[in-house]
Each structure stands twice: as C-alpha cells, then as structure tokens.
C-alpha cells in the first residue's frame with residue numbers, strides 16, 4: 119500500500135475531531151496532521167498534539183517562507199497546515215489524516231490528487247447547535263458557526279464519501295470501512311505487486 123492523505127471535514131461541531139481521535143487510537147498506519155493556529159488553546163488542548171499554537175508573527179513568517187500547504191483566516195484566527203507534516207508522514211508510509219474545513223480540503227486535494235475526502239454530517243442543524251453549545255467554549259459565536267455550517271454543507275458534492283455522525287461508534291466504523299477499502303484499491307497496489315513480482 120502506498121500512503122495517501124485522508125481529508126476529513128465537517129462544519130464546526132460536526133464531530134470530526136472526536137471521530138478522528140477514536141480512529142487513530144489503535145491504528146499505526148494513520149496519523150493526524152497537526153494544524154497550526156493563532157487561536158488560544160481550549161481547556162485540555164495540548165500544544166503539538168491538538169494544534170501547534172503559534173503567535174501571529176510565527177504564523178505569518180511561515181506563510182511568507184512558503185512553508186504552509188494551505189492556510190486561512192477563520193473566525194478571527196489563522197489556521198494552516200505545515201507542508202512538511204504531510205510529506206514527512208507519507209515518506210514513512212503513514213497516511214496523513216487532515217482534519218480541515220471545506221476550503222482547506224479544496225486546496226489540499228489539488229496538491230495531492232491521490233487524497234480521499236470524507237465529509238462528516240450531523241444528524242440535523244438542531245443537533246449541531248446542541249453539540250457546539252455543549253463544547254463549553256465560551257468564546258465561540260454559535261450563530262456565526264451555524265451560518266457557516268449551512269454554507270459548508272453545500273460543498274458535500276466535492277467529497278468522495280459522506281458519513282452521518284448520529285451514533286459515534288457507527289460513524290467511526292464507517293470511516294474505518296472507507297479507509298480499509300481505499301487501501302485495497304488496485305491503483306494503490308500495483309507498485310507493491312510489481313515489487314513482489316506478482317505482476
């Protein structure tokens with residue numbers, strides 16, 4: 119198998135972080151690409167594990183040097199993906215998992231055409247609102263996030279797969295199944311089959 123990037127998107131509060139955390143627990147063939155951000159850490163978030171918490175100066179300097187795969191200014195903060203994080207994992211034959219918004223997904227999939235894109239949808243907008251509110255992040259603007267969510271949901275057609283995040287265990291199992299099937303795709307295996315002289 120040749121490693122390929124796995125892009126996971128959802129509106130804010132859709133459950134992408136939770137699903138990916140569970141997915142990566144026991145699977146050493148996958149690793150999350152840590153995003154850099156200028157927003158403040160939420161309770162329990164750890165620098166380097168959940169995000170690279172950078173100052174605005176650090177962030178803009180990395181952008182200027184062309185070290186970011188993509189970046190955006192969302193809800194008054196910068197978010198971006200250091201290119202080296204993705205390439206470093208692929209070199210080790212580990213699939214980089216990118217938890218990113220729809221704009222980021224567009225940019226990244228243009229640069230990595232072999233990537234797969236999975237969209238996580240909440241069961242309803244009412245449930246999404248509840249989950250955002252339950253996250254105990256008092257700095258977030260729930261109304262603004264819901265408005266953005268409606269726009270983002272319209273981008274679903276650009277994704278290869280849609281996973282409904284109603285029951286968490288089912289959603290995680292669905293994502294596992296998608297990745298399992300993708301790893302077995304002929305186009306991803308030909309090189310290895312040739313190396314082992316089967317082809």
Ligand code: ADP
Nearest residue numbers: 130131132133134135136249253283284285286
């Ligand atoms: P995102 O990373 O997409 O912004 P999170 O993973 O942070 O979303 O999830 C938002 C909130 O919803 C969290 O408090 C999380 O525990 C909760 N959550 C996620 N999936 C489910 C689910 N299937 N059922 C109930 N709550 C969920």
